[in-house]
């Protein structure tokens with residue numbers, strides 16, 4: 371499972387961060403710019419169950435969702451040259467954190483609560499963990515989750531940045547580290 375011998379240049383690039391921060395959008399852009407395959411773990415889970423995530427939570431349950439999430443992350447993180455976007459709850463699982471940190475370059479996309487709360491209306495219907503919660507409870511979840519995003523190799527604060535700018539910043543950072551350390 372461990373591909374620690376993979377050169378820095380070939381390591382997967384993994385995106386973590388709270389729901390709706392832009393992991394999929396930025397991940398796709400980075401993958402395009404580096405000519406790599408893009409893997410969206412949530413999408414892979416939906417394909418496996420052949421239903422959208424809210425329905426998976428409802429019919430199969432969150433426990434099975436989290437198990438599948440773990441298995442898929444392990445599967446893709448043991449490969450190389452992938453760009454992988456994780457669901458916002460994935461890094462709550464220690465096994466997922468470890469496999470990603472050992473085998474990939476992990477970028478945490480960060481956002482302030484003030485910016486994020488304006489996106490809530492676009493996310494609520496497709497994110498079961500946000501449903502049936504008051505605004506105060508969602509804010510609490512936002513801050514509680516931050517600890518899990520502190521496990522990373524690099525963090526980018528995305529407030530006031532377009533996805534394209536975030537992706538370009540990441541590409542520059544990667545190129546610099548490849549030149550310096552590989």
Ligand code: S3P
Pocket residue numbers: 387388389390393412423456457458459460496497498499
């Ligand atoms: C979740 C985040 C979602 C998805 C699922 C659970 C979470 O992914 O995995 O709804 O617990 O934070 P995004 O972060 O892509 O929204």
